[in-house]
Amino acid sequence: MSPDTATAAAPRPKMEARKLQIAYGTKVAVKDVDLVLPEKRVTALIGPSGCGKSTFLRALNRMNDLIPGATMQGEVLLDGESVVDGRLDAVELRRRVGMVFQKSNPFPKSIFENVAYGLRVAGMNDKGLLLERVIRSLQGSALWDEVKDRLHESAMGLSGGQQQRLCIARALAIQPEVLLMDEPASALDPIATAKIEDLIHELKAKYTIAIVTHNMQQAARVSDQTAFFYMGELVEVGPTEQIFTNPREPRTEDYVTGKFG
């Protein structure tokens, strides 16, 4: 996608961070970040380890609330509405903004129960409805063909790549609007990684996606927009092609060309 078509499409902002600042105790992890996630686009967050990109991502569904001592200033908007001032509580927010973690973390339950989990806690009990959603979610994460004969076997028996796609299915089951992915393929082999990347391409039709990655090629392959974080600051954000071929900031260029990081 060229920069021109990206601006021509002009998707509306789905999520937005304004002057977002996050600290662990006195250590500031994210400084004054303004970033828009355009609807039904993939935004890649790149940068060296410890640059604050994962912390930023976790602020979007308020997972940082769970870390003792973490404080947050500034604003996070979902569809223009603040998610931090208490009008939208964390549980409701997380139903609309799903998350896939770096390490695949299926529950020690059956494949079916893993995918159904988010629906069950939201109060869905109808067996037929649950099954329908589970099937659709597993199809959506390209896992259905591999597990359709063993839905009631333990999820712990799946391979690493399958487990990660199960976690994606689990996140999709509650039909979120935004999907946050924290290095979803960093622990996977190249084939499993390729499957996840293909999946991201398909998911973009329905979901707004933000993905943290250490892999430059991956960011270039899957994303429409790339944001480069360094030492807690958002150095540069722009269409992926421009960030990788013609960055404005020298620090961005050094990083994407592999001079450091």
Added chain:
Amino acid sequence: MKLATRKLVGAGLTGATGAAALIIVIMLGFILWDVVAGGWTRLSLEFVTQAPTEGMTAGGIFPAIYGTAVLTLLMTVAVMPVGVLTAVYLHEYAPRDSRLAELVRVAVQNLAGVPSIVFGLFGLGFFIQFLGRNLDRALSAEGVLRFGQPALVWAALTLAVLTLPVVIVSTEEALRAVPREWRDASLALGATRSQTLARVILPSAVPGILTGAILAVARGAGEVAPILFTGVAYFLPDLPNGPFSQFMHLGYHVYVLATQSTDVEATKPLLYATVLVLLSLTFLLNLIAIVLRARTRRAAAAGT
């Protein structure tokens, strides 16, 4: 050091540690052999199903078996909910730098170090004199003692207080062992904290919680001192007919047979056989709990 010396030291250490480890096996073997050899001949179906007769120089020990089993069961029912809930509060709900949680932990540690006879006196003072007498004052007719006297339920509650630290510590251990990733996953899917607790954390902590139950039962079933003043009886012709009756108990029965007998020679085989039954009962309770734990652990790991 020369090679020969080093080898000698190595062999010496292996020998010393091995011998130290062997001592415990030998002691256990000796106890078991002595008990089995002494009690085996006296053991019979009548012995475990009949009440003692002729001033406890003949007959069986069924009331004591029954009393021990019911006491241990009641204790478990009382201690598990309180212990598990306390641990859940400490580990899941208490703020990280909570003064109250700190206080509870200190109390638990100190409770674990209190001699068991002190629990017996505490049970007498608190449950019987205070709680029981006040219940009588409120509910019973003038001058009648229904609650304010030694009884099965007071003894069970005293034992529950005694075993509480064991349950709290092992439950907290079990909660700590639940991977953080599962909590994160659950919360990220829009589950509340209590849903996460009920659906993810507690189910995977069940094997550890059962370990706590095993330890509590193993500790509680053999204790005599805490029940001495709170409910156990020297001899009862009938089985306890409710939680406010007194009861007979294997451990106390052993003590009675060993020290209060009018005919030592006649009592001796009975004594051996009673000890054998007490050991077997404790062993059986442990075995049941271990099998139960192994099963739930397999199920928890497999997730079916």
